[in-house]
Amino acid sequence: MTVKSLIATFTQQEDLNFLLTNRVPRAALTRFMGWFSKIEQPLIRDLSIACWRLFSDLDLTEARKTHFKSLHDCFTRELRPGLRPPDPDPSIVVSPCDAIIGAHGAIADTELFQVKGAGYSLLDLLGDPALVDTHRNGRFITLRLTSSMYHRFHAPHDCRIERVNFISGDTWNVNPIALKRIEKLFCKNERAVIQTHLATGEALTLVPVAAILVASIRLHFLDVLLNAQSRGPTAFPCDVSVRKGDELGWFEHGSTIIVLLPDHFEFCDNVKDGACIRAGEPLLRKPG
Template sequence: MTIRSLISVLSQQEDLNFLLTNRVPRAALTRFMGWFSKIEQPVIRDLSIACWRLFSDLDLSEARKQSFKSLHDCFTRELKSGARPPDPDPAIVVSPCDAIIGAHGSIADTELFQIKGAGYSLADLLGDPALVDAHRNGRFITLRLTSSMYHRFHAPFDGRIEQVSFICGDTWNVNPIALKRIERLFCKNERAVIKTRLSTGEALTLVPVAAILVASIRLHFLGRVLNAQSRGPATFRCDVPVRKGDELGWFEHGSTIIVLAPDHFAFCDNVAEGERICAGQPLMRKPA
């Protein structure tokens, strides 16, 4: 048995996986990784990336560059020009990121779910009564980024970003094992609520959720990184026009983005739980 296959077997042992990725000092480990990943010493950088390859399916063939200053530089890598073209159909809302599709469906009044049988509320997730009303009985989809994926995220549709709210919280792992065991996990973790309005007027909200080792979210249009060390206002009013496919920011590692859309939007045929999707590929269709 190879080392990689042994790691795969161990990762499927739910009790062990949960213990190793959650029953640890999550905040301290996350702060340490934030510091460690930015070390630019060549030996540390090369050993870190080699170890990362060993534990994952990391593929750098699409990366714009093949030489990185640090582990963090590799985490937040850009892709070659044209690697993620957004679907040109003006009725299509595209995926904002590379991801594995998780729970998705209709919001029952204000209730949605992280996995089947494990619900949570829009009020707990968003903390904004007006935004809760905007998405009442709407649609939701959960997009989970793994550690080896492309970590930048993009505008899913033409529109304007009106507000960003940063909500401090924990750094639980967001893998399916943790989602089965931790109630309302997304509502407990650190997250940003990005309120947008499409060019056609409908509300579309993105909720990037941080996790262990990744409690930092960079938003280009704000010119800042949001994390546990953030100081100042928790809500940022803005009026930023975006086009479908524009880069909005990145996670420092891997995590989750929850997309909230109006009830008359329909999921595209390629959307199925457990399937992989790339940034720019069809996610939802807006009816004519």
């Protein structure tokens, strides 16, 4: 097979992937998945998990329990105690989740990028001019959770959660194929903007971004389930202190978390494009 034919085959596979995961009734499919995944009928549960295993690298050996009530129960599984301990170094901000590292780097004034050559603005992402000013010329990193990964996310450092803004939107797939084709994708999807400050005063913002089949984002410190039925943008003032590694919530399928920090934070040596990272592992460091 020639190089030209290999490229053509790869392009066709990308086209098919994009078609099957995006050119579908995304909102309806997501609502259906939210309903279907909670069915606690044993046969449906077992067939669903078996199908999931067939098309992914799902590994349940770290799960706290081995029996699940439903597909949703498996999606949102807890891990056995003692797994994912956060790096104890107080200068380290850790990864909030298991993920594949995507676009990351310096924010150019207020511009970020979802893949090389595809930019978007902080204002489009956050919807808050004051928060945009806070993160101007700062650092950002994109963490993509695949469908088979551990879906819960945790506090990346000791911090105080001050506000959550839920921004309603679409449910495009957030895989690399879609990121190359859909302009400003993260700014179009449903997302929660979680504003926090570290004890040392620096602003740390987490932006969990929903995607197709993500029926909701659950945050433990809010008594509201954030999903397509939420009317947004919706602001939730908070005053919650959390410690590094504390569980914050979960996605009900794979998705993305964007982490924003000031410019004096430096990426740790393990942060590389396409690398896998686990919750609690070093992400950025504050110079001493």
